[in-house]
Amino acid sequence: MYAQMIKSEATQEDTEKLAAFQARIDAGQKIEPKDWMPEGYRKTLIRQIGQHAHSEIVGQLPEGNWITRAPSLERKANLLAKVQDEAGHGLYLYCAAETLGVSRDELTEMLLDGRMKYSSIFNYPTLTWADMGAVGWLVDGAAIMNQVPLQRTSYGPYARAMVRICKEESFHQRQGYHLLMHMMKGTKEQRRMCQDAMNRMWYPALMMFGPSDKDSVHSEQSMRWKIKMNTNDELRQKFVDETVPQAKYLGLEIPDENLRWNDERGHYDFSEPDWSEFFDVIKGNGPCNVDRIAARQKAWDDGAWVREAMLAHADKKAARRAAGELKNVA
Amino acid sequence: MSREWPLWEVFIRGQHGMSHRHVGSLHAPDSERAIKNARDVYTRRNEGVSIWVVEAKHIAASSPSEKGPMFEPSRDKVYRHPTFYDIPDEVGKM
Ligand SMILES: [Fe+2]
Ligand SMILES: [Fe+2]
Ligand SMILES: [Fe+2]
Numbered sequence: 093m094y095a096q097m098i099k100s101e102a103t104q105e106d107t108e109k110l111a112a113f114q115a116r117i118d119a120g121q122k123i124e125p126k127d128w129m130p131e132g133y134r135k136t137l138i139r140q141i142g143q144h145a146h147s148e149i150v151g152q153l154p155e156g157n158w159i160t161r162a163p164s165l166e167r168k169a170n171l172l173a174k175v176q177d178e179a180g181h182g183l184y185l186y187c188a189a190e191t192l193g194v195s196r197d198e199l200t201e202m203l204l205d206g207r208m209k210y211s212s213i214f215n216y217p218t219l220t221w222a223d224m225g226a227v228g229w230l231v232d233g234a235a236i237m238n239q240v241p242l243q244r245t246s247y248g249p250y251a252r253a254m255v256r257i258c259k260e261e262s263f264h265q266r267q268g269y270h271l272l273m274h275m276m277k278g279t280k281e282q283r284r285m286c287q288d289a290m291n292r293m294w295y296p297a298l299m300m301f302g303p304s305d306k307d308s309v310h311s312e313q314s315m316r317w318k319i320k321m322n323t324n325d326e327l328r329q330k331f332v333d334e335t336v337p338q339a340k341y342l343g344l345e346i347p348d349e350n351l352r353w354n355d356e357r358g359h360y361d362f363s364e365p366d367w368s369e370f371f372d373v374i375k376g377n378g379p380c381n382v383d384r385i386a387a388r389q390k391a392w393d394d395g396a397w398v399r400e401a402m403l404a405h406a407d408k409k410a411a412r413r414a415a416g417e418l419k420n421v422a
Numbered sequence: 423m424s425r426e427w428p429l430w431e432v433f434i435r436g437q438h439g440m441s442h443r444h445v446g447s448l449h450a451p452d453s454e455r456a457i458k459n460a461r462d463v464y465t466r467r468n469e470g471v472s473i474w475v476v477e478a479k480h481i482a483a484s485s486p487s488e489k490g491p492m493f494e495p496s497r498d499k500v501y502r503h504p505t506f507y508d509i510p511d512e513v514g515k516m
């Protein structure tokens with residue numbers, strides 16, 4: 093998902109404390125920043141929330157790419173609002189991570205030097221305007237699958253950030269679908285562009301849920317701690333089941349010849365994505381990994397003087413206020 | 423050289439005359455900027471008519487380890503609630 097392959101830290105602590113902590117989680121209580129928590133819980137959460145935050149921020153890049161080229165003022169306003177929301181999502185999540193004792197600058201530095209990751213999906217390019225539809229519909233759609241249950245996660249600040257995010261997410265998916273509905277009513281060439289976007293985006297979207305359960309070693313501890321609510325395969329299946337009729341309505345074909353309804357299971361059967369591609373993208377070899385980090389690095393470097401100048405201005409004002417030259421607080 | 427912008431806690435009053443409610447936090451160099459950032463981060467959909475910001479370091483909080491002694495005394499005082507007192511129906515609305 094936005095947080096893929098999060099390693100759970102082993103915990104060696106007082107067994108009594110651990111048992112009491114687990115009992116609180118089992119009873120559905122929220123863990124708050126100042127409460128005692130196992131070191132492993134804290135570290136795993138920093139990694140997971142941080143990766144989620146980075147994904148929201150880096151996720152602005154593939155869509156930001158099309159803002160100036162939107163085909164109408166209305167679509168431009170829609171896309172701009174969506175991308176601005178993603179910046180907000182990143183900020184809510186960074187704040188949640190900070191309550192665990194890591195600073196914002198540290199998180200940014202860990203993203204830039206590769207110690208922390210972001211979702212594999214944002215390492216794919218957005219080549220045509222139809223991709224703006226496919227991203228909203230499929231990528232935000234897949235994100236929603238994962239984020240809705242996370243509203244019930246055990247860590248209070250994370251759960252509250254997810255509640256805010258989920259409220260805003262549904263518009264993202266719908267504006268993407270709406271865009272595709274319109275394009276599919278257009279020319280043959282426009283329909284071809286939509287199908288092409290679908291073909292490129294389908295498997296990367298399935299990869300967002302992370303490796304198959306049989307290969308994901310770390311989920312058990314995270315599920316016990318309620319920082320992971322469903323298995324990767326459960327969520328992937330749910331996503332496929334919901335997406336198939338939506339694609340059908342649009343008149344788009346899902347690029348999978350094994351896709352068919354399985355009466356016995358009550359679910360669609362489908363092909364797994366190419367996991368070697370997934371691991372390769374995670375390692376840094378996707379089509380856009382280098383560009384994405386370069387763009388973030390440039391923003392960080394170019395913004396440095398602004399951050400410093402605003403602090404200097406604030407310091408100067410505070411000094412004048414202390415000297416009685418300025419009265420009001422604001 | 424790099425010093426982080428301080429952390430601010432953000433409180434927003436919604437449309438309906440309710441109290442300001444804590445909605446989250448953000449970083450900003452000073453209170454003016456904090457209010458402007460809060461507008462952009464927390465009221466993009468008309469969620470508020472008033473914003474308070476307070477620097478996080480100025481908030482004092484009760485300690486979670488003292489939750490028991492702190493809040494338990496009010497638990498068993500059921501007589502503080504109106505339903506504790508049975509009043510006959512014939513008295514009418516009260
Ligand atoms: Fe988001
Ligand atoms: Fe997103
Ligand atoms: Fe989104």
